[in-house]
Amino acid sequence: MHDIQSLHDDRNIPLDQVGVTDLSYPITVYDRAKKEQGTVARFTMSVSLPHHFKGTHMSRFIEVIEGHQGLVTMKTLPGILRELKRKLDAERARIEVRFPYFMERSAPVSKAKGLMDYECSFVGEVNGGEDDFILSVRVPVTSLCPCSKAISDYGAHNQRGLITIQVRSARGPKRQRKIIWIEELVEIAERSASAPVYPLLKRADERHVTMQAYDNPVFVEDIVRNVAVQLQKDKRVAWFTVEAVNAESIHNHSAFARTTWQRS
Numbered sequence: 592m593h594d595i596q597s598l599h600d601d602r603n604i605p606l607d608q609v610g611v612t613d614l615s616y617p618i619t620v621y622d623r624a625k626k627e628q629g630t631v632a633r634f635t636m637s638v639s640l641p642h643h644f645k646g647t648h649m650s651r652f653i654e655v656i657e658g659h660q661g662l663v664t665m666k667t668l669p670g671i672l673r674e675l676k677r678k679l680d681a682e683r684a685r686i687e688v689r690f691p692y693f694m695e696r697s698a699p700v701s702k703a704k705g706l707m708d709y710e711c712s713f714v715g716e717v718n719g720g721e722d723d724f725i726l727s728v729r730v731p732v733t734s735l736c737p738c739s740k741a742i743s744d745y746g747a748h749n750q751r752g753l754i755t756i757q758v759r760s761a762r763g764p765k766r767q768r769k770i771i772w773i774e775e776l777v778e779i780a781e782r783s784a785s786a787p788v789y790p791l792l793k794r795a796d797e798r799h800v801t802m803q804a805y806d807n808p809v810f811v812e813d814i815v816r817n818v819a820v821q822l823q824k825d826k827r828v829a830w831f832t833v834e835a836v837n838a839e840s841i842h843n844h845s846a847f848a849r850t851t852w853q854r855s
Contacts, residue, residue, distance in 0.1 A: 608685060609647045610637030618661040618690065623772045632663070632690035638681035651678045663688055665760075665768055668715035669722045676717055685716040692728075692773050698789055698796040699803075705790030711773055724768055727757040728776040732784035733800065734837055737808035749804055750840040751788070754780040754814060758822065759830040761854070769827040783817030785809050811837045815848040822852070829854050 614634040622628035636652045655674050659667060668686065675684040691708045698704075710729040716722065732752045740747035756776045760768045781787040785804035792800065809817070814835040822831045834849040 606640040607683075608637035609640045610635070610685075611649055611652045612636075614653070614656075616656060616661060618663045618688065620690070620692065621664050621770070621772070623774045628692065630690045630692060632688045635685075635687040636675065637685050638675055638679045639683040640681070647679055647681075651675075654678070663713065665713070665724050665726070665770065668713060668724060669717065672715055672717040672722065683716065683718045686714070688713045694774060694777065696787075696789055696791075698792050699799045700795040701793040703791045703793055703796070707788075707790045709773065709777060723759070725757055725759050726771060726773070726776070727755065728773055728780070729753055729755045730777050730780035731788040732781060732814070733786040733788060733804050734811065734814060735785040735804040735808045737810060737813075739841075740805070740808045747805065747808065748841045749785065750837045752784060752811070752814065752835055752837045754783065754818065755832075755834045755836075756780060756818060756822075757832040758828055760827050761829040771825075771827055779818055779821045783809075783814050783821070811835045811846045811848045815850050819850055819852060823854075 612635040614636070616632055616634055617629060618632045619627050619629050634656065636656075638647060640647055652675065655671060655678060658674070659671055663671070663686075672684040672686060675681070675686075689710070689712045692711045693706045693708050695704055696707045712727040714723075714725045714727070730753070732754055733749055734752045735747050735749040756779070758771055758776065760771050763769055785807045786800050789796065789800070815833050818833045818835075819831070822828045822833070830851075830853045832849065832851045834847065836845050836847040838845050
C-alpha cells in the first residue's frame, strides 16, 4: 500500500513533536510497600520529525507500548524511548505518562484506613544519546494562615492546598538514575504543610487534624521552602521544581509560590 507519511515535504519546517496524545492504557508502576501497583495512565508520546518527512507512523507508538506490556518505570522508560526513536527513525523521543497512584492511609487517632489517590506523572525523553526522566507528584494538604492566627481573637482561616513536586534524580555509578519513591515525596509534602489530608476521619481524628493545623501555621511561601530544604538535603535529588497553591477560603483568589533548584 502507498506510504503517504514517507513522502517528501518541501515546506522545510521540522516539527519538535509529532505523535499521539490522550491514550488511555493500563500500566504497572513501582510501589514501595507492595513492589508493584496496577493503575490506568494517559499517555502523550511523540518524536521529532525532520523537515523532509511529511508525517510519522502513529500506529508504531501503540505497537511499542503493547510490546512492553504496560510496565512503565524509571528503569524501563529509556528502553521504550530508544525503541520509539529506532522504529520512527527520529532524533528525539518523548513520553509523558499521567496516572493516579493509591496509598493506604491510617487516620491519626482512630487508625481507620482508607485509600488516598495522588496525581502523578513520568516524563521521559531521549535526545540523541542522552536520556532524561522527571517524576511529578501532586499532594493535597491543609494549610492554616499564620497572619489570620496572629490577628484573630480566636480561630484562624485555613484552606486546602496542592503541592506539586517534580524531581530529577541523580545518576549512580553505572549511569542509572537513583530511585526516589512516590511515597517519599508525599511524606515530604505533608511534613511541609500545616496538616495532611486523609481519606477517612472519625470525630477524634478531625479534632486532632484541626488542632495540628492550628499548631503549625504556614504561608504558601513557607510550604515551598520547607519542601525545598528537605529535597536539597537528599543526595539522590539532582534537580527539582516545587509549587504550592492554596485555594484561599476567605479571598476570591488562590495564592501560590514556586521555586526551582539544581545541584551544582
